[in-house]
Amino acid sequence: MRRRQFIAATGIGAITALGGCLGNKSPPPRRSSVISDFEVGNGTLVIDFATDKWVMSRYDGANQSSAMASPVGVASAKGSSGGSSGRGATGRGTGGYTSAPRTGHGHAWYHGGDYADDWYDDHEDEVTQYPVTVVALGVAYLGSTDQMRDEAPDAGAIPWDREFQNPSKTVTYDVADRQESAQAGWYRIGANIVGTDSNHDFRWECYDLEISDTTTGFNLDERWKVSPRI
Amino acid sequence: MSKTRTATAALLVLTFVVSFCSFVYEFVYSELLTVIYGGTVTQYVITIGLYFFSLGVGAALSDDLNPNNYGENFFRTEVLLAAVAPAGFLLIIGLNSVRIPQDVPPAVLWTVARLPVVVVGFLSGFELPLLTHMVDNSNSEDTATPAWIHHLGERLHDWTVACLGVFWNVEHKTGKRSGLSVVLAMDYVGGLCGAVVYARLLYPELGLIPTIFVLALLNAVASLAFVAYFSDLSLTQSDTADRRVLGDSTATPLVGRVPKTLLVVCLLLTASYAGVVANHDATDERLSELYLEQQIENEYPPDTMNIEVTDQETTQYQHVIRYERTWTGTGPNPYFTGRSESCLRLGSAVQLCDSWADSYHNGLVDVPMSLVDSGPETEVLVVGGGDWIAIDHLREYNVTVDQVDLDAQFMNTTKNDPFFRHWHDDAYEYDRLQTVAADGYRYLQQTNETYDLVLLDIPGATDDDLLTLYSREFYRSVRKHLSDDGMMVTWAYSPDQYPEHHKTFVNTVGAAGFTRQLPYWAWEDVDSDNEVERIERFYVFAPSDRRPLSVANGTAYVQQYRDRYHDRQWQRVPRYRGVRVNSVFHPNYDVLVDT
Numbered sequence: 107m108r109r110r111q112f113i114a115a116t117g118i119g120a121i122t123a124l125g126g127c128l129g130n131k132s133p134p135p136r137r138s139s140v141i142s143d144f145e146v147g148n149g150t151l152v153i154d155f156a157t158d159k160w161v162m163s164r165y166d167g168a169n170q171s172s173a174m175a176s177p178v179g180v181a182s183a184k185g186s187s188g189g190s191s192g193r194g195a196t197g198r199g200t201g202g203y204t205s206a207p208r209t210g211h212g213h214a215w216y217h218g219g220d221y222a223d224d225w226y227d228d229h230e231d232e233v234t235q236y237p238v239t240v241v242a243l244g245v246a247y248l249g250s251t252d253q254m255r256d257e258a259p260d261a262g263a264i265p266w267d268r269e270f271q272n273p274s275k276t277v278t279y280d281v282a283d284r285q286e287s288a289q290a291g292w293y294r295i296g297a298n299i300v301g302t303d304s305n306h307d308f309r310w311e312c313y314d315l316e317i318s319d320t321t322t323g324f325n326l327d328e329r330w331k332v333s334p335r336i
Numbered sequence: 337m338s339k340t341r342t343a344t345a346a347l348l349v350l351t352f353v354v355s356f357c358s359f360v361y362e363f364v365y366s367e368l369l370t371v372i373y374g375g376t377v378t379q380y381v382i383t384i385g386l387y388f389f390s391l392g393v394g395a396a397l398s399d400d401l402n403p404n405n406y407g408e409n410f411f412r413t414e415v416l417l418a419a420v421a422p423a424g425f426l427l428i429i430g431l432n433s434v435r436i437p438q439d440v441p442p443a444v445l446w447t448v449a450r451l452p453v454v455v456v457g458f459l460s461g462f463e464l465p466l467l468t469h470m471v472d473n474s475n476s477e478d479t480a481t482p483a484w485i486h487h488l489g490e491r492l493h494d495w496t497v498a499c500l501g502v503f504w505n506v507e508h509k510t511g512k513r514s515g516l517s518v519v520l521a522m523d524y525v526g527g528l529c530g531a532v533v534y535a536r537l538l539y540p541e542l543g544l545i546p547t548i549f550v551l552a553l554l555n556a557v558a559s560l561a562f563v564a565y566f567s568d569l570s571l572t573q574s575d576t577a578d579r580r581v582l583g584d585s586t587a588t589p590l591v592g593r594v595p596k597t598l599l600v601v602c603l604l605l606t607a608s609y610a611g612v613v614a615n616h617d618a619t620d621e622r623l624s625e626l627y628l629e630q631q632i633e634n635e636y637p638p639d640t641m642n643i644e645v646t647d648q649e650t651t652q653y654q655h656v657i658r659y660e661r662t663w664t665g666t667g668p669n670p671y672f673t674g675r676s677e678s679c680l681r682l683g684s685a686v687q688l689c690d691s692w693a694d695s696y697h698n699g700l701v702d703v704p705m706s707l708v709d710s711g712p713e714t715e716v717l718v719v720g721g722g723d724w725i726a727i728d729h730l731r732e733y734n735v736t737v738d739q740v741d742l743d744a745q746f747m748n749t750t751k752n753d754p755f756f757r758h759w760h761d762d763a764y765e766y767d768r769l770q771t772v773a774a775d776g777y778r779y780l781q782q783t784n785e786t787y788d789l790v791l792l793d794i795p796g797a798t799d800d801d802l803l804t805l806y807s808r809e810f811y812r813s814v815r816k817h818l819s820d821d822g823m824m825v826t827w828a829y830s831p832d833q834y835p836e837h838h839k840t841f842v843n844t845v846g847a848a849g850f851t852r853q854l855p856y857w858a859w860e861d862v863d864s865d866n867e868v869e870r871i872e873r874f875y876v877f878a879p880s881d882r883r884p885l886s887v888a889n890g891t892a893y894v895q896q897y898r899d900r901y902h903d904r905q906w907q908r909v910p911r912y913r914g915v916r917v918n919s920v921f922h923p924n925y926d927v928l929v930d931t
Binding site: 132133164165166229231232233234260261262263306309310334335336 | 830831832833835836839910911912913914915
């Protein structure tokens with residue numbers, strides 16, 4: 107074999123092999139329909155829930171008894187407005203700031219990309235769509251755009267500025283009532299969802315919104331859905 | 337001894353040395369990547385794979401090197417290796433010490449961190465072909481070894497060829513061997529010696545940082561020796577001809593022209609590395625402190641925490657790091673009360689900080705103690721917990737405790753260390769305590785005891801060495817040693833932050849026969865802002881129904897945080913489809929975090 111052919115062949119082989127290391131084999135963020143729309147008008151953030159709320163999960167509810175089950179995360183999320191990221195102050199189980207999942211791990215666009223489609227196609231028999239109920243909704247100010255760029259929190263609940271228990275179809279939150287320096291910027295909206303039939307706690311579906319303050323009032327500029335991996 | 341005989345022998349000695357260095361460089365990189373990223377098998381396998389691939393590329397391209405300058409190119413290769421290998425080591429450390437913007441894809445970091453492996457492999461790929469050519473050109477017909485060794489070698493060779501002849505068609509060869517065969521043989525011997533010396537001497541005695549500089553020094557000295565021996569820069573004039581002659585019919589120096597700049601660089605590198613090796617203790621301590629401090633600071637938002645390592649110790653099983661963390665942010669400190677506090681890490685995993693040492697153990701001990709009776713008849717097993725703090729909490733309930741921890745050295749250190757004594761209050765003297773220094777998995781396989789409570793106070797699943805303690809077999813052993821009402825308690829990672837670990841962990845525990853779980857948090861106001869914060873997440877697991885957590889009959893801690901515990905209920909252990917359990921003989925590496 108000529109040397110160049112040899113090097114080309116081994117190069118292709120190596121790249122293929124390394125592709126296995128570099129490729130993302132983690133499951134994609136789970137799909138769900140919990141909140142249908144956000145609007146900002148007259149300084150108020152309006153959050154509309156979806157009519158049919160559901161989440162896709164690998165949770166195997168077939169043999170799970172609902173009699174003894176109860177939501178886990180609801181009570182533990184209450185009133186945790188300290189600075190410990192709402193996830194434990196020790197750092198043992200969280201890994202700290204730099205190891206927090208970033209866009210590639212816990213965050214996702216609404217759709218999740220082609221790899222998400224492929225994953226769901228390949229794991230069709232492992233995933234079930236569960237109807238869910240929202241038992242709590244939390245709203246928290248994350249900070250300015252610059253702060254968000256540096257310190258985007260990972261998926262899941264954070265210390266909420268305000269929490270609504272058993273919310274109805276629509277929830278409103280007054281952005282204009284906040285301190286002026288902490289009105290524009292990023293917000294996290296989190297919905298704690300529990301299986302309607304299974305009563306299994308599916309923890310939190312979150313949305314990060316960027317709200318800007320313009321001469322004509324508040325605008326909703328960006329919206330990200332932040333789901334844990336399925 | 338003929339002129340070319342010694343030249344051949346010198347080239348074979350060089351082959352041994354450069355092969356030794358090349359192999360050990362890769363061992364050092366593998367271990368460094370394991371220390372930083374976790375996953376021993378993953379890091380070693382990928383490093384070895386990349387190394388051999390790069391060796392192949394280098395060897396293939398070596399044909400393009402000028403055949404009239406093999407010696408000079410070999411010298412260039414060795415100087416480059418001596419410079420690049422430690423630089424690559426520092427690059428990997430630097431990558432994990434500086435803040436990388438979030439926009440940088442993880443794949444880029446992954447690739448850059450493996451570049452040193454590839455570069456060293458590529459350069460090492462030049463070595464064997466160059467040495468082979470040089471040995472072939474030496475035209476030595478004689479042996480450079482003493483007669484008795486030569487005779488012994490011949491006998492061994494005869495015997496080996498006779499064995500080969502049982503299966504292969506052989507032709508006994510006498511006289512000069514091909515350059516490739518002797519160079520390859522010496523290369524493998526160098527590799528073996530490198531592996532043994534690294535495993536038995538360099539790594540355990542010096543550590544990773546001094547080792548890389550020892551190797552680079554060896555590489556640089558080999559380069560200088562090569563030049564001194566085979567070029568016009570010979571030390572004495574009398575035997576110049578011997579040193580530079582290639583063959584009987586030629587008198588061309590092996591290294592025709594030594595680039596002066598490169599020679600100066602090589603001398604400077606040699607001097608620098610010699611200085612570093614002479615002061616390896618100080619270098620090791622300072623470099624590792626810098627790395628650790630930066631790495632820990634990076635766990636917090638930028639410019640908010642200053643870390644100062646105050647003490648380091650390496651036991652047979654773990655690296656123990658003590659440090660002070662000081663809040664330097666602009667607002668109130670959300671992590672702990674005051675500005676500074678002491679913390680402890682085992683490896684990269686945080687184990688203890690002043691602000692939550694007590695509340696963590698409240699969660700580990702005082703919450704589950706609300707589910708069992710107090711008194712000597714209650715048998716408790718603590719797996720891990722070498723800091724004795726869990727024992728101190730258990731002592732309050734007068735229960736009988738067995739403790740098994742692998743690291744006796746660490747346990748002895750913590751007995752009298754003021755930092756730990758403050759928290760464990762000499763709990764190792766508890767008269768109902770029996771401590772065994774052993775592996776928890778092995779202990780459970782051998783003991784006949786049964787326990788009402790098994791507390792897992794073990795490190796996080798960050799390393800392959802810990803796969804066993806997160807396996808179905810281990811959890812099954814725990815279950816088999818539970819009394820009729822027994823339970824297992826462990827801290828746990830965040831399901832949102834480590835979803836794959838969490839699902840694997842839960843399925844593994846379920847597969848071991850645990851069907852009921854009671855999740856809860858430990859709580860405390862760690863930063864004195866009048867808000868109670870979550871400290872750590874825990875699970876109680878049981879193989880069947882257990883009595884509910886009663887706040888009214890609970891321990892003082894549970895009653896103090898009654899609003900956090902009044903609605904805690906037992907649930908079924910969930911199961912997730914498509915998630916394989918972690919088994920000793922069929923590990924699921926998803927259970928490891930940060931790999």
